[in-house]
Amino acid sequence: MSEPSLQDGIDQAGSPVKLLWKPDPAPWTPEVIEPEYAGWRQEQAAWHTGVALSDLSHHMSDTRVEGPDATRLLAAVSANNYEKFAVGQAKQFVPVAPDGNIVTDGILMRDAEHTYTLSGVPAAQNWVKYHGQKGGYDVTFVTDPSSAYRGEACPTLFRYQVQGPLAGALVEEAFGGPIPPTKFFHSSPVSLGAMHFRALRHGMAGQPGFEFVGPWEHAKAVKEALMSTGEQFGLVHVGALAYPTASLESGWIATPTPAIYTDPALTDYREHVPLYGIEGQQPLHGSFFSENIEDFYCSPYELGYGKAISFNHDFIGREALQAAKDSVRRTKVTLVLAPEDLAKALGRNPGFVHTYARGRVEAGTALAGVTFQSDSLDRAGTVLSLALVDHEHAAPGTEVTVVWGEHPGPGTAPDAHLDLPRVRAIVHPVPYDDHARTQYRRNA
Numbered sequence: 001m002s003e004p005s006l007q008d009g010i011d012q013a014g015s016p017v018k019l020l021w022k023p024d025p026a027p028w029t030p031e032v033i034e035p036e037y038a039g040w041r042q043e044q045a046a047w048h049t050g051v052a053l054s055d056l057s058h059h060m061s062d063t064r065v066e067g068p069d070a071t072r073l074l075a076a077v078s079a080n081n082y083e084k085f086a087v088g089q090a091k092q093f094v095p096v097a098p099d100g101n102i103v104t105d106g107i108l109m110r111d112a113e114h115t116y117t118l119s120g121v122p123a124a125q126n127w128v129k130y131h132g133q134k135g136g137y138d139v140t141f142v143t144d145p146s147s148a149y150r151g152e153a154c155p156t157l158f159r160y161q162v163q164g165p166l167a168g169a170l171v172e173e174a175f176g177g178p179i180p181p182t183k184f185f186h187s188s189p190v191s192l193g194a195m196h197f198r199a200l201r202h203g204m205a206g207q208p209g210f211e212f213v214g215p216w217e218h219a220k221a222v223k224e225a226l227m228s229t230g231e232q233f234g235l236v237h238v239g240a241l242a243y244p245t246a247s248l249e250s251g252w253i254a255t256p257t258p259a260i261y262t263d264p265a266l267t268d269y270r271e272h273v274p275l276y277g278i279e280g281q282q283p284l285h286g287s288f289f290s291e292n293i294e295d296f297y298c299s300p301y302e303l304g305y306g307k308a309i310s311f312n313h314d315f316i317g318r319e320a321l322q323a324a325k326d327s328v329r330r331t332k333v334t335l336v337l338a339p340e341d342l343a344k345a346l347g348r349n350p351g352f353v354h355t356y357a358r359g360r361v362e363a364g365t366a367l368a369g370v371t372f373q374s375d376s377l378d379r380a381g382t383v384l385s386l387a388l389v390d391h392e393h394a395a396p397g398t399e400v401t402v403v404w405g406e407h408p409g410p411g412t413a414p415d416a417h418l419d420l421p422r423v424r425a426i427v428h429p430v431p432y433d434d435h436a437r438t439q440y441r442r443n444a
Contacts, residue, residue: 006260006280007270016261016293021409022283027355029240030059031147036239040353041378044245046236047209048379051164053226054238054246056211057155057219058147061122063129066115067139074108074116077131079300079321081310085110088187090200093118094305095127097266100320101259101297103127105305109187109200109213122146123258123278130272131316158219160226161202163209166233171199171210174229179210187213192225241353245375248386251332251431253303253372255356257284257296286357287403288370289414296358301328302388304430330369331394334432335361335385335425337374337402342383345404345421352376352383360403361387362422367415368393368400377432384432385425398427 013019029035033055037043046052065074075082078095085091093108106120118125122145129141144156162170172178175190179199182188187200190212197214212222227235238246247254258279260266273279284296300309301324311322346352359371369389377384385402393400405420412418 004275005271006273006275006277007267009275009280010261010270015291015410017284017291018410019280020282020284020293021289023285023406023409025283025285027353028244029354030056030243031240032058033243034239035241037237038239040239040242040245040376043236043238043242044378046234046238047164047246049165050234050236051162051166051170051230052236052238053223053230054161054163054243055223056159056161057157057216060119060159061125061146061149062144062157063118063122063125064111064115064142065118065128065132065139066142067137068114069132069137069139070114070116073132073135073137073139074128075313075315076135077128077316079305079309079311079315079318080108081308081312083310083312086186087112088189088198090185090187090202092305092308093120093124094300094308095124096300096315096317096321097259098263098317098320099259099297100299100317100322100324102256102300102303102305103258103260104256105303121254121278126273126277126279127269130269134268154216155219156216157213158197158216158222159211159213160223161209161211162226162230165208167209170226170230170233170235173232174226182210192218192222195222197222244354244373245377248334248373248375248384249377249432251304251334251386253298253332253386253388255282255372256298256303257282257293259294259297261293284358285406285409286355286359286371287405287407287418287420288358288360288367289407289409289412291410291414298388299324299328299330301325302330302332304332329390330388331391332430333369333387333389333394334428334430335371335387335400335402336380336428336432337383337385338424338426339382341421341423342404345423357406359385359387360407361389361393361425362401362403363390363393371402374402380432384428386430389427394427396427396429400425400427 093106095103104123106124182201195218200211361369371385371387374385
């Protein structure tokens with residue numbers, strides 16, 4: 001019996017929303033690593049005041065795209081510019097569906113002239129592989145799934161992120177000297193003894209740092225070397241609870257809903273994608289609800305990817321994306337929730353840290369936007385939310401309301417009065433972190 005497809009799941013459930021709506025699921029956190037090492041508050045603080053190490057080796061999927069047609073394929077399925085894409089450089093990968101909305105993003109590294117590695121949520125990788133296979137491109141794919149799907153096998157690559165004000169000093173001590181000057185989202189080859197790997201100039205939460213990426217056979221030794229050297233700098237190992245909160249500070253929305261569920265032109269794609277993958281299992285939940293899955297879609301412009309978009313080539317969704325450029329209705333913001341309202345809303349769950357719930361944002365009683373991620377940020381003394389809100393409510397200092405809690409889903413009207421708590425919130429810029437907003441990408 002063949003594995004059920006995403007389309008099979010939609011047909012059986014009755015709609016994409018009925019398939020994906022799962023109220024109050026356990027919040028996602030990275031696989032394998034411990035929930036906390038020093039405590040999530042201390043781990044958050046370390047990437048602002050000292051130095052922190054995050055182990056990213058397990059929660060991302062990696063797909064290697066290799067062959068003479070690798071660049072041609074990637075250009076055909078994404079809005080990125082490939083004319084000036086150096087070996088060793090990385091880009092935020094922006095694939096869009098025919099309607100111009102995002103499939104989901106990823107990090108694309110150019111390893112060699114005809115070789116790339118696409119990392120992150122596997123939805124973008126599935127999109128590339130499908131079109132590569134259907135389009136007859138001369139490419140090969142090798143996918144290493146996340147540890148949630150890998151079983152007992154080890155990852156192919158290790159990925160360790162060292163970030164914080166003391167990251168440079170730690171790295172210089174560990175490697176016996178500074179890493180060569182490296183632009184943001186570019187990488188340099190590095191060595192520890194006989195172990196050779198790459199240092200990508202990148203870090204979450206907008207803080208200085210590097211992401212070290214190399215073959216798994218060196219994983220243990222490299223991590224031990226970084227941890228040992230880091231002792232003198234007060235290095236803190238970041239656990240699974242704190243790690244997702246870094247994306248909130250840097251302003252990255254990690255969970256856009258892939259724009260693939262209803263377009264008749266994508267029926268074959270939905271029949272190709274397995275049901276028991278990210279597209280069929282990533283839950284939708286929160287106080288924002290709609291029976292129409294398209295109300296959950298996002299434009300790359302809303303997500304802040306306008307600078308990554310290039311119309312110098314043809315690609316899927318090009319015309320729709322170009323048409324949408326001047327009609328984007330929402331802006332990405334950070335919402336800072338009122339602590340006194342939040343305390344009442346959390347009630348018996350004062351230990352809340354992290355959720356990807358889609359929260360309804362209101363201006364008065366009218367829908368004004370939706371949250372995508374909410375996290376306790378210790379240095380802010382409250383919970384912050386990454387949200388997309390209508391332009392007229394996006395100015396810093398604007399007061400809105402976040403509806404806290406879970407809509408029951410299909411069978412109940414989207415705007416039903418459910419007596420869910422309302423939490424006042426003030427609009428702030430995105431990224432929330434000042435360094436991330438003003439200096440982090442200054443040498444990109």
